[in-house]
Each structure stands twice: as structure tokens, then as C-alpha cells.
Amino acid sequence: MENKKEFKSWLEGHNLPHPLVIAGPCSAETEEQVLKIAHELKDSDVTYYRAGIWKPRTRPGNFEGVGAIGLKWLQRVKEETGLLTATEVANRNHVELALEHDIDMLWIGARSTVSPFIVQEIADALEGTDKVVLIKNPVNPDLALWIGAVERIHNAGINKLGVIHRGFSTYDKSKYRNNPEWQIAVDFQTRFPDIPLINDPSHITGKRDMIFDVSQTALDLNFDGLMIETHHTPDKAWSDAAQQVTPDTLKQIFKDLRIRKTSD
Ligand code: PEP
Numbered sequence: 720m721e722n723k724k725e726f727k728s729w730l731e732g733h734n735l736p737h738p739l740v741i742a743g744p745c746s747a748e749t750e751e752q753v754l755k756i757a758h759e760l761k762d763s764d765v766t767y768y769r770a771g772i773w774k775p776r777t778r779p780g781n782f783e784g785v786g787a788i789g790l791k792w793l794q795r796v797k798e799e800t801g802l803l804t805a806t807e808v809a810n811r812n813h814v815e816l817a818l819e820h821d822i823d824m825l826w827i828g829a830r831s832t833v834s835p836f837i838v839q840e841i842a843d844a845l846e847g848t849d850k851v852v853l854i855k856n857p858v859n860p861d862l863a864l865w866i867g868a869v870e871r872i873h874n875a876g877i878n879k880l881g882v883i884h885r886g887f888s889t890y891d892k893s894k895y896r897n898n899p900e901w902q903i904a905v906d907f908q909t910r911f912p913d914i915p916l917i918n919d920p921s922h923i924t925g926k927r928d929m930i931f932d933v934s935q936t937a938l939d940l941n942f943d944g945l946m947i948e949t950h951h952t953p954d955k956a957w958s959d960a961a962q963q964v965t966p967d968t969l970k971q972i973f974k975d976l977r978i979r980k981t982s983d
């Protein structure tokens with residue numbers, strides 16, 4: 720996987736902006752909600768619109784996602800706004816449905832990256848696709864497990880890939896929801912400088928007022944993009960309410976961030 724320039728081709732070849740911005744709600748809740756947020760993000764820095772359809776909740780009894788119907792809502796987003804679409808996949812069935820509905824970017828969540836069996840199943844289902852695949856770091860601070868998941872996806876012939884740094888869970892008290900452990904992301908970047916590295920300040924912080932600072936740190940460390948959960952009424956969100964920002968706040972964040980030109 721070392722030194723393969725084509726990893727960044729989906730970013731650079733299509734003249735995508737730097738940093739790449741992926742935004743949208745933690746979960747698709749209703750068709751109206753998905754479309755409302757998308758329309759509010761239409762004229763912004765956002766390129767990919769994210770919404771979780773199948774939600775991996777740590778404990779049962781919470782909202783677990785609307786399921787496949789949400790893929791149709793994402794298709795409407797693309798038709799009406801031109802935003803590209805992204806959702807999480809966690810098994811073969813999810814991959815097949817997402818590909819059938821022409822979702823542009825699929826990501827593997829932190830709770831799936833920890834399982835080589837699941838990652839391999841997803842990799843097998845992805846064979847032959849030219850969609851973008853992003854792999855979140857595993858929930859636990861294990862660089863080898865993260866790299867192993869990327870290798871499984873790459874071995875399935877996927878070159879349009881990238882990784883998402885979403886922090887690591889800890890049993891200790893922390894101001895973060897998931898400790899960033901920046902060194903792990905930097906070690907990944909040092910080892911694989913050609914694999915796009917996206918930061919997810921939403922799941923790192925768990926709190927909307929910390930998102931700006933973590934985003935700035937990521938850009939200062941030369942990350943290629945940001946994934947930020949965005950909701951029109953964050954406090955009423957069905958999942959991850961405390962960390963979601965409004966579309967207006969998102970736009971303000973991008974006005975205020977110091978963004979280094981790639982040529983700097
Ligand atoms: C998400 O992106 O909504 C999500 C569930 O993230 P993670 O896998 O990082 O917990």
C-alpha cells in the first residue's frame with residue numbers, strides 16, 4: 720500500500736476542495752429532515768453529504784437507524800442538491816444495497832474496523848466497485864488493526880480509499896468523548912502519506928463547542944479533510960445530539976478555520 724499516488728486521485732483528480740468536507744446528520748431520521756439539512760448545506764464547503772442509515776449503537780434500546788429506505792432519501796439529496804452522498808456500511812447486505820442505490824462514498828465504522836471477519840466480508844462485497852471507501856479507526860487505539868482493515872479493502876481492488884480519525888475510547892475520565900491520540904493518526908500519515916486522512920471532530924469531542932479547536936488541530940497537522948455531523952435542530956437529533964452543529968455554525972467554522980494552501 721505504500722507510495723500509491725492513486726489513493727489521492729479521487730481527491731485531487733476531481734479538483735475536490737482542500738480540505739474535503741463531509742457533513743450531514745449523524746442519522747437519517749425522516750425524508751424531510753434529510754432533505755432540509757442537505758438544502759441548507761448546498762451552497763457551502765460541503766462536497767459529500769453523510770447520513771447514517773444503519774446505526775451501530777453501543778447498547779440496545781436506542782434508535783438503530785431507518786434502514787434501506789434512507790438510501791432513497793440520499794438519492795433525492797443528490798438529485799436535488801448535487802451533493803455527493805455517503806453512508807456507513809457494516810455487512811455484505813448494506814454494501815449491496817448502498818451500491819444498488821449509487822451511494823458515492825461508503826465508510827466502515829469504528830465498531831466494524833475492530834473485526835477482521837466483518838471487514839473481510841465488506842471487502843469481498845466491495846470487489847469491483849469504483850466508489851470511495853473510507854475506513855474509520857477502530858474504537859481501541861490499535862494502529863495495526865486500522866492498517867489491517869485498510870489492507871483488506873485495498874486487497875479487494877479498491878484504490879479510491881481514505882481513512883477517518885475519530886478518536887479512541889478510554890476507560891479514564893477525559894474531556895473528549897474519544898481521545899484523539901493524535902500520534903496514532905500522525906503515525907498512520909507518516910507510514911501512508913498518500914492515503915487521504917480525514918478528521919472526525921464530532922466523534923472525538925462529543926460536544927459541539929469543542930469542534931472548532933479539534934478541526935483546527937487536524938488542519939495544522941495536514942489532514943486532508945473533515946467529517947462534521949450537522950443537523951438543523953441538533954438538540955432534537957435522534958442520535959449524537961450534543962455534538963451536532965447547525966448548517967450555519969458549520970459555515971461559520973469554515974470561515975474561521977485557518978486553512979493552509981496545499982502548496983504551502
Ligand atoms: C457515525 O459516524 O455516526 C458513527 C457511528 O461513528 P463511529 O463509527 O466513529 O462511532
Ligand code: MN
Nearest residue numbers: 745948958959
Ligand atoms: Mn454519530
